[in-house]
Amino acid sequence: MSDRRREPGQTSLADIAAEAGVSVSTVSRIANGDLGRASAATVEKVQRLIAERGYRPNPVGRSLRGGESRLVAMLAPNLDNPAMAAIAASTEAALRAAGYVMVLCDTHDRPDLQDEYLRAMRSRFAEGFILVSAVASAELEASVKRGEPIVFVNRRNPYGGGAFVGIDNRRAGADAADYLLDCGVRAPAVIHPAELSSTIRERVEGFIDRLRERRPGMAVRRAEGAGANHLDCGYAAALSLIAAGGWPDGVLCPSDLMAYGLFRAARERGGRIPDDCRPVGIDDNDLNAWIAPWLSSVKIPYRAFGERVVACLLALRAGTLDGEVLLGHELIRR
Amino acid sequence: MSDRRREPGQTSLADIAAEAGVSVSTVSRIANGDLGRASAATVEKVQRLIAERGYRPNPVGRSLRGGESRLVAMLAPNLDNPAMAAIAASTEAALRAAGYVMVLCDTHDRPDLQDEYLRAMRSRFAEGFILVSAVASAELEASVKRGEPIVFVNRRNPYGGGAFVGIDNRRAGADAADYLLDCGVRAPAVIHPAELSSTIRERVEGFIDRLRERRPGMAVRRAEGAGANHLDCGYAAALSLIAAGGWPDGVLCPSDLMAYGLFRAARERGGRIPDDCRPVGIDDNDLNAWIAPWLSSVKIPYRAFGERVVACLLALRAGTLDGEVLLGHELIRR
DNA sequence: ACAGTTTAGGCAAACGTTTGCCATGGTCAA
DNA sequence: TTGACCATGGCAAACGTTTGCCTAAACTGT
Known part of the structure; x- marks a missing residue:
């Protein structure tokens, strides 16, 4: 035209x-x-x-000139997960307050899409990247090598180093273990996805180590489940767990979504939650307080992430930071 | 520098x-x-x-030249609402398939932020706008007047006309009424936010009209609640409802989040759901199937919205459309 | 041989901005 | 008087693209 x-x-x-x-x-x-x-x-x-x-x-004229674009890209594995939505919402607010516009990209946890968005955003002169639960990918490795300003959230940089905002996952797992033990659980279990991200692995390890520490001889059952998302994973893992040896009296679900999957499995199989089988989640989605009174969960302060992420990004661009920010968590008893 | x-x-x-x-x-x-x-x-x-x-x-060079930016802005009232997340996710996928990049902006339902984003995105040469549950605002009125390509989702253009993707809200309300009547409900009620959007109003009207049509003399109680979000609104409305006259045996919650609010109020006040008080929601968030077995709800096919929205937008830009797309809904019984 | 057409490709403007450098003209001090 | 300096502001390049127009040279037909 x-x-x-x-x-x-x-x-x-x-x-x-x-x-x-x-x-x-x-x-x-x-x-x-x-x-x-x-x-x-x-x-x-x-x-x-x-x-x-x-x-x-006009920001486009500015960008082209080589100056600032005021654009920051957030790459998240999926918008459906309430935890992601909470992170996205708080980060968006913090970025806006700092004068930036956030572009939210849904990578569906796929390396190829992550690469595509990384390229697309770079060519739009994004001034920074926020990678939530990043996966390893060629373009990411190149970006890291080039020293582009990237903040990793939830899951650490698969290529090591870099700025990170998250929680102490091992401690979160340990706190969940303490909670179950304090509830008198004697036959605990843990369910998790078939492929373990670093985040999930740390939570599970922290959980098991604490159990072994406090109850040296205690057996801890483990079950994994496959699925496109944590809901399906949790459901599948729960089914395989009870098929292998009946219901445990307590179970760590390393994400709330997995706990929801467990809940459904229990409903279908007649397991009573939390009376017979007490789950403990990690995330504590806001919705729990409203409709999941059966779920105690380690609250991750996602709403506080945004500010810290933006502070990290700014520091990164100013060349004054390359560290980790670990926020506190708190087990919510229900 | x-x-x-x-x-x-x-x-x-x-x-x-x-x-x-x-x-x-x-x-x-x-x-x-x-x-x-x-x-x-x-x-x-x-x-x-x-x-x-x-x-x-380089898309920036292209934009500046006056050509295409391949940028589409979605303005949504809040990312926390699972319904919004579902719409955002499906639209993002459809836009990507069509070669566009979606910028997601959280307006927090505030006219001033909606205006700010409208301006910011226009100056970045956004090729189209998707307004989910838009509110009236000066810049929006100007945009509509200028004939910019805007697709309204969920809530109609406050200034009339324009492309719209949503459902038949009156029919959804009527279906909910049919459901409650079929369940034998004799003392129905409806809760809703203090300020009524067109969407909510249509649902409520459809519900009440159908009740009057099938049970001419039946009294329908109404309660409204204030709050920053539908969770709080639902909670407050439920409390005021029971304060005014005890529990109804069936209640329309014009959004699932309001039903969650009702659920919490019932738990705190000892109301038994769904045995004593049967709620029916509208939305049917995906999570319901997992953790809200007490909630029947009118399923809105949010995952199918994306494709239709993008088709609308493309048609709009081609000058071949100015109509409405109403998708089918279906009551899910639980 | 010559006019006309096609082929191959370069020039330059335009989009909106920023910024180093240059050009006036004036004021001031020695 | 003259040199220095400041105040005021314009010129032009650069960022990366796209595209209308121009210009050669090489064909084609008669």
Whole structure:
């Protein structure tokens, strides 16, 4: 199409400059607060026009020029998971407060999509990346090597190092173990997905180690389940658990979604939760307080993640950080 | 900063052109598939270089030039609501399949934020807008007037007209009424937020009209509740309902979140759900199947929304549509 | 041989911004 | 008087693309 319609209502520097009878450079400088480069009269006139016409600098022009894009990309494995939604929402708010716009990309936990979004966002001059539960992928490795500003959330950088925001997963698992023991559980179990991410592995290890520490001889049953998401995984793992040896009296579900899967399995198989089998989750989705009174869970302060993630990103860009931020967690008893 | 670092790994048309010994125009044309404008040898050479260097057109340059940005903005009132997450996820997938990148903006249901994002996205040359549960706002009115491509989802254009994707809310409310009557409910009620959006109003009206139609003399109690979200609204409304006249034996919750609020109120006040008080929701969040076996709900096919929304948007941009798309719903009995 | 057409490809403008550098003209001190 | 310095502001390049127009050279038909 050759009829490039002028976007209506979008005032450009040139428009202001023409009307004020000055050059584009002058307007640009004044718009950017460099007031010492023009006479008071000019400054006043240009500022008035800027206000009247509602001029806002065009971010695309800026980006192209090589300056800032005010764009930050968040890559998350799936928006359906309430935990992801909570992280996304809080990060979006924090970024907006810092003057950034967040682009949210759903990678569906697929390395190829993660790569595609990494490329797409880089070519849009994203000033930073927030990778929630990242998976290993070629483009990510290249980005890490190039030292691009990336904050990893929930799951650590698969290539080591880098900024990280999350919790102490081993401790969370240990706290869950303490809780079950304090409830008098004698035949505990743990369910988990067939492929273990570092996050889940740490939680499970922390759980088991604490059990062994406090009850040296205690047997801990384990079951894994396959599935596209943690709901299905939890369901499958629970079924295989009871098929192998009946219901345990307590079970660690390393994510709330897995606990939901367990709950469904119990309902279908006549297991009574939490009376016969007490689950303990990790996440503590906000919805739990409303509709899952049977689920005690380690609360991860996802709503507080946003601020920390943004602080990390800013520090990263300023070259003043390459550390880890571990937020506190708290077991919610229900 | 004056040291504008050349983005690494980003090949430009100029790079290819220099290496091939041809002009930028020639490379651009070949990259865009206009193969008739160069000799076979040149085409071959340039194509080889494009492949070797992994050249990808820079979307920012393209946007600025006035062409396409491949950017679509979705403005949603909050990411926490599972229904929004479902819509966002399916739309993102459909847009990606169509070659677009979706920017997800959380408006927190605030007109000022909606305006801010509308402006920000327009100045980034967004090619279309998807407004989920839009609120009235000055910038929206202006956008509608200018005829920008906007698809409204869930809630209709507050200024009338425009493309819309949603369900027949009156019928959904009527179906809920049928369900309660079929369950033998004799003292029904409805709870809703203090301020009624068009969506909620239609559902409530459809519900009440159907009750009156089938049981002319039947009294229908109503209670409203205030709160920042539907969970709180539902909770508050339920409390005020029972304070006014005890538990109804059936109650329409015009969104699942309100039903969750009711559930909590019942738990705290000793109401037995669904035995004493049978709720019927609208939405049927995916999680219901797992952890809310007490909730029958009208399933809205949010996962199917994405495709329709994108089809609408494309048609809108092609100038071939200005209609409504109503998807079917189905009451899920639990 | 010559006019006309096709082929192959370059030039330059435009999108909106930022910024280093240059050009006036004036003021001030020695 | 002259050199230095400051105030004011414009020029132009650069970022990466796309595309209308132009120009050669090489064909084609008669």
